[in-house]
Amino acid sequence: SQQGEEDPQALSIQEGENATMNCSYKTSINNLQWYRQNSGRGLVHLILIRSNEREKHSGRLRVTLDTSKKSSSLLITASRAADTASYFCATDKEYGNKLVFGAGTILRVKS
Amino acid sequence: KAGVTQTPRYLIKTRGQQVTLSCSPISGHRSVSWYQQTPGQGLQFLFEYFSETQRNKGNFPGRFSGRQFSNSRSEMNVSTLELGDSALYLCASSSGLGSYNSPLHFGNGTRLTVT
Numbered sequence: 021s022q023q024g025e026e027d028p029q030a031l032s033i034q035e036g037e038n039a040t041m042n043c044s045y046k047t048s049i050n051n052l053q054w055y056r057q058n059s060g061r062g063l064v065h066l067i068l069i070r071s072n073e074r075e076k077h078s079g080r081l082r083v084t085l086d087t088s089k090k091s092s093s094l095l096i097t098a099s100r101a102a103d104t105a106s107y108f109c110a111t112d113k114e115y116g117n118k119l120v121f122g123a124g125t126i127l128r129v130k131s
Numbered sequence: 132k133a134g135v136t137q138t139p140r141y142l143i144k145t146r147g148q149q150v151t152l153s154c155s156p157i158s159g160h161r162s163v164s165w166y167q168q169t170p171g172q173g174l175q176f177l178f179e180y181f182s183e184t185q186r187n188k189g190n191f192p193g194r195f196s197g198r199q200f201s202n203s204r205s206e207m208n209v210s211t212l213e214l215g216d217s218a219l220y221l222c223a224s225s226s227g228l229g230s231y232n233s234p235l236h237f238g239n240g241t242r243l244t245v246t
Binding site for chain 1: 135164166173174176179187189219221223232233234235236237238239240242
């Protein structure tokens with residue numbers, strides 16, 4: 021079963037625009053992670069945010085976490101064609117020691 | 132540092148055969164996790180090893196097994212292959228005690244096709 025669920029399933033934007041992806045989860049967590057996957061390749065870690073953090077930044081990426089709503093969002097600002105990829109959130113299940121991934125958001129940035 | 136290396140990159144097998152996939156983690160990483168990725172089921176957790184011990188296992192049949200060696204390299208084996216086992220198998224290593232509290236570093240996967 022999947023812990024995190026991303027929304028939207030697919031997103032198509034123009035280069036230079038911002039892209040926002042959302043993730044909802046079911047149980048309490050210790051941390052939440054975001055990953056990117058280019059077609060047919062492995063996942064690349066983007067950001068890890070702990071349950072006591074509300075916001076984290078990394079370059080053009082901003083991640084927020086709202087534990088009361090059990091949700092997180094990933095914002096990519098000033099998107100580039102190279103940002104075209106699938107984006108996944110992943111959470112550790114309560115009392116579990118494994119990372120469970122959501123279904124992902126497919127982002128297409130048109131140049 | 133070299134990244135996570137998975138071999139082979141592609142594999143074609145027929146139903147009923149068995150297959151072994153290999154993963155070399157980043158040097159110094161002792162935790163290795165395996166995931167199966169399919170279009171229908173997404174990323175599904177298979178198992179995780181730390182210092183040669185299986186720490187967690189996903190909901191897969193006993194045909195799926197794995198092990199980790201003293202040098203942290205890991206292998207997974209699938210016996211009696213079924214068509215539904217066709218997938219991208221991803222290995223990931225991490226520096227923490229478990230995959231849940233530190234970033235995972237993924238290899239590029241092994242694409243298994245079962246005919």
